[in-house]
Amino acid sequence: MQGVTVRQARLADLDNIAPLFDAYRQFYQQPADLALATAFLGERMREGESTVLLAENASGQAVGFCQLYPSFCSVAAAPIHVLYDLFVAKDARSSGTGRALMQAAQDFAEAAGSARMDLTTARSNSRAQALYESCGWQRDEVFLTYNWTPPAG
DSSP states (O other): OTTOEEEEOOGGGHHHHHHHHHHHHHHTTOOOOHHHHHHHHHHHHHTTOOEEEEEEOTTOOEEEEEEEEEEEETTTTEEEEEEEEEEEOGGGTTTTHHHHHHHHHHHHHHHTTOSOEEOOOOTTOHHHHHHHHHTTOOOOSSOOOOOOOOOOO
């Protein structure tokens, strides 16, 4: 984590974060599309629909980000946050950047009064799973996650 700082991103940071967001989407087998990444992330930021935390190296270069969405847990009757996106540039991996982003996300959610944070990751992403578990996150062994996609048309 030496030389890495994490702060809440501002709209003025969009051009620095969008390439990382595009690379994140490519990691999950989406085609490269910087314009789409910029538009999507910019809208979330402009509308206040998410919080983006930005990791910068000692030179001020954007090297990672995470995006949190506010939500609610009906069972707990309390607000929560969903850590939906976390990405670290290849050349910054194993530098503590991911851990710094996780800590900043946890601090943000705690300060916001969230009852908890949720995240999902690919079953094959063992490196991320190891990070999450080392940061005190517990894998849910009770609930299954399902998705539904409307038919094209």
